[in-house]
Amino acid sequence: MSRSWMRLRSLRRSAYRQVGNLAKIVTDVVCPFCGTLCDDLEVALDDSGEKILEVYNACAIGAAKFLHSQAEDRLTRPQMKQEDGSWKEVTYDEAVEYTAQMLIDAKKPLMYGWSSTSCSAQSVGSELGEVVGACMDNTATVCHGSSLIAVQDVGIPSATLGEIANRADRVVFWGCNPAHAHPRHMSRYSIFPRGFFTGKGSKSRKMVVVDPRRTDTAKMADIHLQLEQGHDYELLSAIRVAIRGEKLPKTVAGIPAETIYEVAETLKSGRFAVIFFGMGVTQSLGKNHNIDIAIAVTRDLNDYTKAAIIPMRGHYNVTGSGQVWGWQFGFPFCLDLSRGFARYNPGDSSSNDLLIRDEVDAAFVLGSDPGAHFPVGSVRKIAQMPSVCIDPHITPTSAVSKLHVPVAFVGVEVGGCAYRMDNVPIETRKVVEPPEGMLTDEEFLTMVLKRVKEMKGAA
Amino acid sequence: MAKITLTPTKTPTLRLEAENICPDSFAGKSNEEIANLHVFVGKESQALGDYFEIAGESGSTAAETTIVINGDVNRVKYIGMKMSAGEVIINGDADMYVGAWMSGGKINANGSVDAFSGLGMTGGELIIKGDAGNYLGAAYRGDWRGMQGGTIRVSGNAGSDVGTFMRGGTIIIGGNVDVHVGTHMEGGTIIVKGDAKSRVGGQMVKGDIYVFGDIEVMMPGFQYRKDVDSEVDGTTGSFALYEGDIGERHGKSKGETIYGKLYMKH
Ligand code: SF4
Numbered sequence: 001m002s003r004s005w006m007r008l009r010s011l012r013r014s015a016y017r018q019v020g021n022l023a024k025i026v027t028d029v030v031c032p033f034c035g036t037l038c039d040d041l042e043v044a045l046d047d048s049g050e051k052i053l054e055v056y057n058a059c060a061i062g063a064a065k066f067l068h069s070q071a072e073d074r075l076t077r078p079q080m081k082q083e084d085g086s087w088k089e090v091t092y093d094e095a096v097e098y099t100a101q102m103l104i105d106a107k108k109p110l111m112y113g114w115s116s117t118s119c120s121a122q123s124v125g126s127e128l129g130e131v132v133g134a135c136m137d138n139t140a141t142v143c144h145g146s147s148l149i150a151v152q153d154v155g156i157p158s159a160t161l162g163e164i165a166n167r168a169d170r171v172v173f174w175g176c177n178p179a180h181a182h183p184r185h186m187s188r189y190s191i192f193p194r195g196f197f198t199g200k201g202s203k204s205r206k207m208v209v210v211d212p213r214r215t216d217t218a219k220m221a222d223i224h225l226q227l228e229q230g231h232d233y234e235l236l237s238a239i240r241v242a243i244r245g246e247k248l249p250k251t252v253a254g255i256p257a258e259t260i261y262e263v264a265e266t267l268k269s270g271r272f273a274v275i276f277f278g279m280g281v282t283q284s285l286g287k288n289h290n291i292d293i294a295i296a297v298t299r300d301l302n303d304y305t306k307a308a309i310i311p312m313r314g315h316y317n318v319t320g321s322g323q324v325w326g327w328q329f330g331f332p333f334c335l336d337l338s339r340g341f342a343r344y345n346p347g348d349s350s351s352n353d354l355l356i357r358d359e360v361d362a363a364f365v366l367g368s369d370p371g372a373h374f375p376v377g378s379v380r381k382i383a384q385m386p387s388v389c390i391d392p393h394i395t396p397t398s399a400v401s402k403l404h405v406p407v408a409f410v411g412v413e414v415g416g417c418a419y420r421m422d423n424v425p426i427e428t429r430k431v432v433e434p435p436e437g438m439l440t441d442e443e444f445l446t447m448v449l450k451r452v453k454e455m456k457g458a459a
Numbered sequence: 460m461a462k463i464t465l466t467p468t469k470t471p472t473l474r475l476e477a478e479n480i481c482p483d484s485f486a487g488k489s490n491e492e493i494a495n496l497h498v499f500v501g502k503e504s505q506a507l508g509d510y511f512e513i514a515g516e517s518g519s520t521a522a523e524t525t526i527v528i529n530g531d532v533n534r535v536k537y538i539g540m541k542m543s544a545g546e547v548i549i550n551g552d553a554d555m556y557v558g559a560w561m562s563g564g565k566i567n568a569n570g571s572v573d574a575f576s577g578l579g580m581t582g583g584e585l586i587i588k589g590d591a592g593n594y595l596g597a598a599y600r601g602d603w604r605g606m607q608g609g610t611i612r613v614s615g616n617a618g619s620d621v622g623t624f625m626r627g628g629t630i631i632i633g634g635n636v637d638v639h640v641g642t643h644m645e646g647g648t649i650i651v652k653g654d655a656k657s658r659v660g661g662q663m664v665k666g667d668i669y670v671f672g673d674i675e676v677m678m679p680g681f682q683y684r685k686d687v688d689s690e691v692d693g694t695t696g697s698f699a700l701y702e703g704d705i706g707e708r709h710g711k712s713k714g715e716t717i718y719g720k721l722y723m724k725h
Pocket residue numbers: 031032033034035036037038057058059060061062063182183184185
């Protein structure tokens with residue numbers, strides 16, 4: 001990313017713009033929803049500057065995130081589940097006390113989530129996890145964790161989305177459907193933008209989609225490889241063979257050899273190829289191996305042209321969580337701090353394995369919803385143990401937890417750093433004030449950390 | 460050889476981390492000292508004697524020590540991890556990391572073992588009567604050195620990722636294996652007497668893989684070369700030799716490219 005561009009951006013941080021005498025417009029707002037982390041949103045506020053009226057430039061799911069924060073029936077104080085299953089409002093201090101006690105009492109607490117909050121909150125969480133000897137994991141564990149394993153095994157030739165917009169003329173979407181999951185990805189970075197070397201926009205790019213389903217993204221592709229489900233590894237391996245011009249079997253993964261040679265040639269003949277990949281390949285059979293060999297394809301292509309590979313990270317700051325833990329502990333997810341030093345081994349220290357194997361005895365969830373994304377068996381375990389859920393919303397996770405602590409929305413009611421899917425850090429902005437007396441997750445974590453230290457000091 | 464017997468007396472809540480159940484830790488210690496060796500349940504350090512009744516005695520060196528575990532230790536991790544000599548006999552099932560990074564001695568697991576057993580091992584023998592979990596003889600995450608020496612023999616089935624990044628030694632599976640066998644393999648031998656599912660020898664650089672049964676889905680980067688007769692772990696037979704993984708990098712010897720070899724029994 002060029003310096004002058006960065007300077008330009010900071011100059012544009014003009015913040016408020018008055019529109020007529022009705023609404024205020026906040027410019028350069030960052031969308032805290034998906035890993036695309038769009039930073040060009042504009043939000044219209046009412047006269048008082050307290051209510052969000054309209055969100056411009058965002059896609060539908062991004063805009064919904066801002067408007068949800070305005071819900072009338074929003075929870076503004078912690079709730080503790082009672083014996084009879086009903087909820088009772090408690091103070092933040094009581095919530096801090098319960099959380100601190102739970103983390104201290106547990107032999108091996110699981111502290112999960114961390115993907116929908118700021119890096120500074122993640123960092124306070126890391127210190128807390130270290131003090132209480134927790135297992136810490138983020139949503140990568142059910143998403144791009146396999147990518148992180150592969151990167152650790154074989155490295156990764158990557159690039160920023162800015163480079164892609166300006167240079168990439170061969171774009172592969174493997175096992176991902178940005179049309180729905182990252183709606184502005186193609187318009188801002190990968191397919192439509194007219195960049196320095198991609199002046200004709202989508203006309204200067206060839207688009208390849210690999211997906212067993214005919215998705216809305218696949219319908220836009222120049223080439224759609226509709227492979228048999230679960231054979232990504234074989235197809236990627238075949239592309240490597242084809243890149244070398246070696247002989248292939250008649251079909252691989254249901255795709256005829258000629259088509260595979262054609263794709264290999266398309267990629268080799270470009271000036272800059274990029275592979276974007278998603279959960280269709282990170283969570284299907286073979287997991288990390290699929291990414292490992294996709295990285296190998298990228299490496300092979302660099303013998304002929306320039307090539308890069310980028311994971312389509314889901315939550316807006318799951319990447320940041322990996323960054324923070326990476327520099328603090330050396331590992332980006334599946335951390336086991338129980339013995340006072342960081343250990344890491346997905347399959348052993350991964351949340352679902354820990355839950356299913358009865359290896360943890362308390363659950364602390366922040367900035368994620370395992371109740372909706374984990375297998376039923378794991379969720380049942382969370383329901384059986386002491387548990388705290390820190391989330392602005394009422395979610396399937398908060399519903400099974402003993403304590404629900406609502407907090408301010410990061411990126412709407414409090415700023416903070418987040419990392420885009422290409423590992424570029426972007427500072428999110430505060431747009432409106434949170435409801436009276438509500439804490440941010442960072443403030444809540446800081447209070448719990450302080451209380452834990454007091455309790456441990458006293459013990 | 461001195462023999463020391465551990466009989467489980469209580470099932471751990473959560474899992475027990477017991478890397479001290481290893482001839483190298485026991486050698487030269489009295490039974491009382493052994494009972495006081497630490498085990499971990501989460502962040503709590505407890506004593507080995509809280510979980511096992513200890514009888515017999517250990518030898519003065521690891522090589523002279525045989526540890527017999529009489530009972531199920533399927534919630535106990537790290538048995539025989541990093542052992543260099545002596546013997547461990549497990550009369551029951553064991554949890555993860557049995558014989559991980561072992562460099563010598565012998566482990567006889569008479570039941571089944573969970574994942575990551577024989578991880579990165581460099582020598583010794585790991586004999587498993589039951590089944591083995593995933594990542595048998597593989598590399599630890601991010602390490603390019605999987606099993607480098609010694610022998611692993613499993614009578615039953617093995618999970619996925621057998622011998623990932625393997626560089627030496629021998630793995631023999633009596634039964635079937637799940638996906639990914641010898642991925643990234645750079646040396647050593649894997650023998651599968653039953654069937655393999657798919658992804659056998661993917662990204663393989665060098666080494667030998669024998670499959671007696673079927674491979675459900677063959678990797679596209681393997682090419683048939685010729686039929687060969689050979690004796691493999693006591694069985695003589697005719698094998699179809701394939702070479703690969705063609706897409707992967709390969710070294711040269713005397714001007715010839717050296718590929719990984721995959722033998723399929725006729
Ligand atoms: S693409 Fe993602 S970051 Fe951009 S507006 Fe939509 S949800 Fe927000």
